[in-house]
Amino acid sequence: MSDTPVKANRRPEWKALASHAETMKAVHLRELFSHDRGRASRFTLEACGLTLDYSKNRITDETRELLLKLAEAAGVPEEADAMFRGEKINRTENRAVLHTALRAPKDAEVFVDGRNVIPEVHEVLDCMSTFAERVRSGEWRGATGKPVRNIVNIGIGGSDLGPAMATDALRPWVREDLNVRYVSNVDGAHLFDALRGLDPAETMFVVASKTFTTLETMSNAISARTWMREALGGDAGGHFVAVSAAPEKAIEFGVPEDQIFGFWDWVGGRYSLCSAIGLPLMLAIGPEAFRSMLGGFREMDEHFRGAPLDSNMPVILALLGVWYNNFFGAETHAILPYAQRLHRFAAYFQQGDMESNGKSVDREGRPVEWETGPVIWGEPGTNGQHAFFQSIHQGTRLVPGDFIGFCRSRDTYPGHQDKLMANCFAQTEALAFGRTREEVEAEGVPEHQVPYRVFEGNRPTNTILADELDPPALGRLIALYEHKIFTQGVLWDIYSFDQWGVELGKKLAKTLLAEFEGEPGGHDGSTDALVRRYLDRRR
Numbered sequence: 001m002s003d004t005p006v007k008a009n010r011r012p013e014w015k016a017l018a019s020h021a022e023t024m025k026a027v028h029l030r031e032l033f034s035h036d037r038g039r040a041s042r043f044t045l046e047a048c049g050l051t052l053d054y055s056k057n058r059i060t061d062e063t064r065e066l067l068l069k070l071a072e073a074a075g076v077p078e079e080a081d082a083m084f085r086g087e088k089i090n091r092t093e094n095r096a097v098l099h100t101a102l103r104a105p106k107d108a109e110v111f112v113d114g115r116n117v118i119p120e121v122h123e124v125l126d127c128m129s130t131f132a133e134r135v136r137s138g139e140w141r142g143a144t145g146k147p148v149r150n151i152v153n154i155g156i157g158g159s160d161l162g163p164a165m166a167t168d169a170l171r172p173w174v175r176e177d178l179n180v181r182y183v184s185n186v187d188g189a190h191l192f193d194a195l196r197g198l199d200p201a202e203t204m205f206v207v208a209s210k211t212f213t214t215l216e217t218m219s220n221a222i223s224a225r226t227w228m229r230e231a232l233g234g235d236a237g238g239h240f241v242a243v244s245a246a247p248e249k250a251i252e253f254g255v256p257e258d259q260i261f262g263f264w265d266w267v268g269g270r271y272s273l274c275s276a277i278g279l280p281l282m283l284a285i286g287p288e289a290f291r292s293m294l295g296g297f298r299e300m301d302e303h304f305r306g307a308p309l310d311s312n313m314p315v316i317l318a319l320l321g322v323w324y325n326n327f328f329g330a331e332t333h334a335i336l337p338y339a340q341r342l343h344r345f346a347a348y349f350q351q352g353d354m355e356s357n358g359k360s361v362d363r364e365g366r367p368v369e370w371e372t373g374p375v376i377w378g379e380p381g382t383n384g385q386h387a388f389f390q391s392i393h394q395g396t397r398l399v400p401g402d403f404i405g406f407c408r409s410r411d412t413y414p415g416h417q418d419k420l421m422a423n424c425f426a427q428t429e430a431l432a433f434g435r436t437r438e439e440v441e442a443e444g445v446p447e448h449q450v451p452y453r454v455f456e457g458n459r460p461t462n463t464i465l466a467d468e469l470d471p472p473a474l475g476r477l478i479a480l481y482e483h484k485i486f487t488q489g490v491l492w493d494i495y496s497f498d499q500w501g502v503e504l505g506k507k508l509a510k511t512l513l514a515e516f517e518g519e520p521g522g523h524d525g526s527t528d529a530l531v532r533r534y535l536d537r538r539r
């Protein structure tokens, strides 16, 4: 008998869901709610100060049972345990996956290659804290003796999106006299605009790159160094710090060794916010708030590791995603925070999710026969309502989504939070229950408009509610999505922690760039023509 694992979609639990889905496609959320007053509470979970109401999904108790059986069959708890223990679950790169160790307490023990990594984690955190305090207090001085007022983080992908998103999310904690900016794009306009109006003598660059080879980051860092040298003369070293898993390359670039904050190959770029990649965030909000965010992450880690599957929030979210992705043909998943300060949250998890689970080969190297990660997208409410919600309500595609809201808001004006949240709840109600033809007619709508004003409803949503958007709540929310992504990777039997798919484009860009200065040609007809046109006109 072969011991090659059975393909994910050949498991009996997968097949049972496929046949159950055929029945459920004909069931409307209106039916599921009528005569079932307990539905909302049966399908609501509380964990770590977050409430997840998943009752507005096209599921019954039986669906949940079947989904949970799939999670058991796929070995979700065992796989999670292997990750937390430091096993090298990123097999294609032979690496452990230990973003959870970055927020583990000082007395925890997590071993990689026989070495407990927790003391190093806390050593770096302590160095970051000391440095952040020195900068924030004004003790750290630049080449001309002025304190730092501007911090410009140069990084891209995981070395940008997390701290940039969190700096906006935690705006009330950001020191008003510190101007924190993020530059990622190799489009020179990004750096140019970020530097506009800044005094170099008061500016510090954080060059953040795990590899310290990324084209965009290195190009921006070199231009920033030139900008600084032109203003301040030769030695701009005191105005640069680096965050990298390749410190030798940062030294080569000219960053003094004691201004380099390290991290490790077992921290994936898109999971690196809790590592030294979070330095610009720590500079902005201070070490105390940063550590309280880590506390929120840790709570969710512990919940994910310890809670039974049926009350495990990341697992439930993951299973619901699989339900629509694999059994209802949904191609996308929307993340819709009703909090302006989370306006980069969907973009952050666009990388987190799509770079992790956008794969088409299973763990045995076989082509998958099922859909893997959906397209992740979203905007904050209520802006989205005035842009793309029309399509979610009445379009032909099924767009499941998460509505994230808060019961209280800082820095608001009278009445605003109630209006925001009334809209959040109204949208999920409208999406679930819609408006029937009879209801529309009863409203006295002119006959010719009736078909256009009917809302089919039956559009599934999750609602995630927290008390307030503060550092621990942000940590819990991020960890919730991180573990959701992990769980889906297990269910789809794919490796979630590599990203080989980004390599080919990078390589071709290098080749083309070199050709711009020499003899272009030899590509396909389209690429050659585009390059010729560009070179002809670039001046």
Ligand SMILES: O=P(O)(O)OC[C@H]1O[C@](O)(CO)[C@@H](O)[C@@H]1O
Residues within 6 Å of the ligand: 156, 157, 158, 159, 208, 209, 210, 211, 212, 213, 214, 217, 269, 270, 355, 499, 502
């Ligand atoms: O931190 P680095 O090494 O500059 O990489 C930046 C980003 O590039 C990627 O490798 C993909 O292009 C991401 O995974 C990563 O977050």
